Amino acid sequence: MSRIVLASQVDEFEVRIRAAYDNQLDGHLRRWGNDPEGFDADQVTAELTHDGPDVVALGPDVETETALRLARTLDRDRPEVTVMLVTKPTGKLWERAMKAGVSVILSPEAEADEIREELDRALDGAERRRDRLTTEADPASRAHRVIVVTAPKGGAGKSVVATNLAVGLAQAAPEQVVLVDLDLQFGDVAGALQMVPEHTIVDAVRSPGLDLTTVKVFLTSHPTGCYALCAPETPADADEVTPELAASIIDLLSQEFRYVVVDTSSGIGDHALAAFEVATDFVLVGAMDVAAVRALRKQVDVLDQLGLVRPPRHFVLNRSDSRVGLNAPDVEATVGLRIDVSVPSSRAIPVSFNQGAPVVQSDPRAPVARELMKLVERFAHVPATDPGRRRPRRR
Numbered sequence: 001m002s003r004i005v006l007a008s009q010v011d012e013f014e015v016r017i018r019a020a021y022d023n024q025l026d027g028h029l030r031r032w033g034n035d036p037e038g039f040d041a042d043q044v045t046a047e048l049t050h051d052g053p054d055v056v057a058l059g060p061d062v063e064t065e066t067a068l069r070l071a072r073t074l075d076r077d078r079p080e081v082t083v084m085l086v087t088k089p090t091g092k093l094w095e096r097a098m099k100a101g102v103s104v105i106l107s108p109e110a111e112a113d114e115i116r117e118e119l120d121r122a123l124d125g126a127e128r129r130r131d132r133l134t135t136e137a138d139p140a141s142r143a144h145r146v147i148v149v150t151a152p153k154g155g156a157g158k159s160v161v162a163t164n165l166a167v168g169l170a171q172a173a174p175e176q177v178v179l180v181d182l183d184l185q186f187g188d189v190a191g192a193l194q195m196v197p198e199h200t201i202v203d204a205v206r207s208p209g210l211d212l213t214t215v216k217v218f219l220t221s222h223p224t225g226c227y228a229l230c231a232p233e234t235p236a237d238a239d240e241v242t243p244e245l246a247a248s249i250i251d252l253l254s255q256e257f258r259y260v261v262v263d264t265s266s267g268i269g270d271h272a273l274a275a276f277e278v279a280t281d282f283v284l285v286g287a288m289d290v291a292a293v294r295a296l297r298k299q300v301d302v303l304d305q306l307g308l309v310r311p312p313r314h315f316v317l318n319r320s321d322s323r324v325g326l327n328a329p330d331v332e333a334t335v336g337l338r339i340d341v342s343v344p345s346s347r348a349i350p351v352s353f354n355q356g357a358p359v360v361q362s363d364p365r366a367p368v369a370r371e372l373m374k375l376v377e378r379f380a381h382v383p384a385t386d387p388g389r390r391r392p393r394r395r
């Protein structure tokens, strides 16, 4: 286990840290020597923290804006880690750095004594953070994910993404995935998975004394090892499912299932908001058209305004090959998120949808299925290769 990870492409600062500790650090210091510029912050964060360090130091050669972006992602995904910036401290930078979750700024010119003092302080800080976090949150529950799939507009591909994600995750974790159809009026997860549900979410809310055992009775099982809590049969029945009850159901399911995938109706209605409150992750589905991209930006702003900044946001650009005069950098700039997965248009999608077998199951070799599996891999733990050597995937 490395206690300190230094992100730097040059070894000069590593040598100085080691010297500050009389070259006694040995394996406690690891250098991550890739160029973070232009790479996905989530991926870099994962590589920096895969061995559970206490301190991540962003070296003097990491450009300030990149460093702040990484600090924000580290703060969001790995709050127990103390982030240190190695750069010339100025008042203005301090303010921005603090907001990004940086705890320590160290000048690149610091002498050995100061380097050691500041690193010791950062290590102490990490210990306190860890203590606080373990008392605040039950660590066991953090292993369980509530993944809410959302988009501002209908037809974006939420249900395609949600069903493929659930079925793909069930391949890695059979019997540990449940898909909740929270598009209460028109949801058709049941149709997309060719299931004839005996029960729906309405049966769950009608039963007295809502608890986990009761909710489980109303799940429908899919041959791929995934479960679904289907939407009501008629839009009128949907009224019985209040946002509070929907959130309680998701919460109960997440106690048992490792993955709860929630498909939602378009936009930010009360039910979607209730699901957002219990989400550990957001999957935002965007389309290649100006109106959809602008709407998605507004949705991202709403998440910020609601203070829902901790759950990681996974951005899926659907129909990414549409030729409409927009390109990926335009979309990223407008939405303010990096594209994590690009799903092209493919006839395989509606065909599989109509046949009731999501494309990751029915045609896993299809290019579109491979793209959707990239989303699955963001949640299913894939064996890591040596992070020191592997370069992050270029976007």
Ligand SMILES: Nc1ncnc2c1ncn2[C@@H]1O[C@H](COP(=O)(O)OP(=O)(O)O)[C@@H](O)[C@H]1O
Pocket (backbone or CB within 6 Å): 151, 153, 154, 155, 156, 157, 158, 159, 160, 161, 318, 319, 343, 344, 345, 346, 347, 349, 350, 353
């Ligand atoms: N990448 C794609 N290629 C081709 N058709 C797609 C693609 N994504 C979605 N579709 C089709 O578009 C329609 C709307 O998708 P759906 O997932 O139901 O959207 P939403 O749930 O966001 O309203 C469906 O008929 C689906 O088959």
Ligand SMILES: [Mg+2]
Pocket (backbone or CB within 6 Å): 158, 159, 160, 183, 187, 188, 263, 264
């Ligand atoms: Mg849908």
